Amino acid sequence: MSPDSPVPDSPVPGSPVPGTPGLDALVAAAPVPETLVRVVLVDDHGLFRAGVAHELAGSVDLVGEAGDVEKAIVVIRATRPDVVLLDVHLPGGGGRAILDACVPELPSTRFLALSVSDAADDVIGVVRGGARGYVTKGVTASELLEAIHRVAAGEAVFSPRLAGFVLDAFSGGAPAADAELDQLSPREREVMRFIARGYTYREVARELVLSVRTVETHVSAVLRKLQLSNRHELARWAQTRGVV
Numbered sequence: 001m002s003p004d005s006p007v008p009d010s011p012v013p014g015s016p017v018p019g020t021p022g023l024d025a026l027v028a029a030a031p032v033p034e035t036l037v038r039v040v041l042v043d044d045h046g047l048f049r050a051g052v053a054h055e056l057a058g059s060v061d062l063v064g065e066a067g068d069v070e071k072a073i074v075v076i077r078a079t080r081p082d083v084v085l086l087d088v089h090l091p092g093g094g095g096r097a098i099l100d101a102c103v104p105e106l107p108s109t110r111f112l113a114l115s116v117s118d119a120a121d122d123v124i125g126v127v128r129g130g131a132r133g134y135v136t137k138g139v140t141a142s143e144l145l146e147a148i149h150r151v152a153a154g155e156a157v158f159s160p161r162l163a164g165f166v167l168d169a170f171s172g173g174a175p176a177a178d179a180e181l182d183q184l185s186p187r188e189r190e191v192m193r194f195i196a197r198g199y200t201y202r203e204v205a206r207e208l209v210l211s212v213r214t215v216e217t218h219v220s221a222v223l224r225k226l227q228l229s230n231r232h233e234l235a236r237w238a239q240t241r242g243v244v
Contacts, residue, residue, distance in 0.1 A: 036061040037152045040079055042072040042098065043087040043114070045209045048137075052085070052114075055141035060148060069093045073101045081109055082152045086131065088115040088122045089186045099129030110151045114144070116207060117190050121181070123162050133157030181241065183225045191218040195231050196238035 039060045043049050044067045053062055063079045066072035069092030076084055076098070084102075088095045099111060113126045113134040123134050132151045135144065136159070147157045184192065187208075194204040201219070205212045219231065228234050 037083055037148055038063045038079070038081040039148065040064040040066070040072075040076055040081040040084045042066045042076075042084060042090065042095070044068060044090050048209070052144075056145060056148075059145050067091075069097045072098050076102050076106065076109065080106060083148050084109060084111045085114045085148070086111050086126070088113055088117055088126060089190060094186055095131075096125050096129045099126060099131060103130035110154070112147060112151045112157065114139075117193070118162060119189065119193055121189070122186070123158075134162050135159065136162075180226055184222060188218050188222050188225075191215055192222045192234060192238060195219055195222075196235040198235070 037060045039056070039062050041049050041052055041062060042065070043052075046067065049065050049067070053065070056062065060083075063081055064075040066075045067090075069090050072084075072086075072090070084098075086095045086098060090098075095113060095115075102109065103111070110133075111126070111129075111131040113123075113131045114137060115122065115134070116137045118136050126134060132154075133147055133156055135147050135157065139147070150157045181189065190208065191204055194207060199207070201212050201215045204210070204215045208215070219234075223229070223231075223234060226234070226237060228237060
């Protein structure tokens, strides 16, 4: 550069360098992060909640948890999530009690039942209460995440077998109420189905996260209420009613 050549102007601090995009352009070009589905998880087993939370971490916004009906209602009302993952059998009234309390107040919140039970009366009960879907705890993390997104979008989500229960119920094909079955509590029915499928007491205890002694107590209550003598009679009773 000769002494007579004009000295180029120095850029003003903070101003864009010629040939480079300005701040506004960079902001406009930046990808907009996807809004995560806001989820409340309701289940009375803390270890199960921790496992689900771990599997879904980063894929949903877990805004609350609860282990019983009373706390669940408080958390759901306070957070107003997009989706509630709801166990069917809970201390204090079960998943249906939560649906009855929250569905009328929170029309934009969707409820997805997540339960170990695949019994028709459990499925139909929560659907009548306002749940948009029902999946069992045997689903994979990716399947559960897909179900959450579909329910959040307003779809109804059921496995093929559970969808059949719902179709029968709302087309008038559901079996009539069984007075004997109605004697049993939700937990007794759950235990009864496992026993009728041939599970041992220890296997039932592991599936339901109960002690073996508690399982034995439930089985004794079921046999007494149904006036049956042993688990083999119980298995036949359950099979004849199609509740296995």
